[in-house]
Amino acid sequence: MTLDLAHFRKELESELERLRTARQGVNHEASLTDETGDLSSGAGEIADSATETYMRELDEGLEENAEHLIAEVEAALKRIEDGTYGTCVVCGKSIGVERLEAVPWATLCIDDKRVQEQG
Numbered sequence: 001m002t003l004d005l006a007h008f009r010k011e012l013e014s015e016l017e018r019l020r021t022a023r024q025g026v027n028h029e030a031s032l033t034d035e036t037g038d039l040s041s042g043a044g045e046i047a048d049s050a051t052e053t054y055m056r057e058l059d060e061g062l063e064e065n066a067e068h069l070i071a072e073v074e075a076a077l078k079r080i081e082d083g084t085y086g087t088c089v090v091c092g093k094s095i096g097v098e099r100l101e102a103v104p105w106a107t108l109c110i111d112d113k114r115v116q117e118q119g
């Protein structure tokens with residue numbers, strides 16, 4: 001089986017662009033909230049600061065997730081360059097085109113992915 005590397009490279013590059021935009025969007029929204037947030041109403045202060053903490057953690061979570069995915073996508077692009085793209089890093093078998101269509105940055109075949117998810 002021969003993979004259409006040009007196709008997957010394109011998929012990965014557009015995903016990378018989307019993730020970078022999402023990461024910037026998170027940062028942008030967070031700074032907007034800081035500038036325009038009016039929390040001076042006294043009575044709601046405790047609830048507001050709790051919400052603020054929660055939102056901040058949520059933002060950091062999204063940002064972390066985007067960072068993580070960006071690293072995965074970049075690694076997949078590097079595997080295309082190296083000629084190892086589409087091969088399971090555990091057993092060395094072909095990951096399978098259907099799985100790569102769903103998750104272009106996959107590093108594990110479906111069997112090893114299941115093993116990993118089971119811990």
Ligand SMILES: [Zn+2]
Pocket residue numbers: 088089090091092093108109110111112
């Ligand atoms: Zn495998």
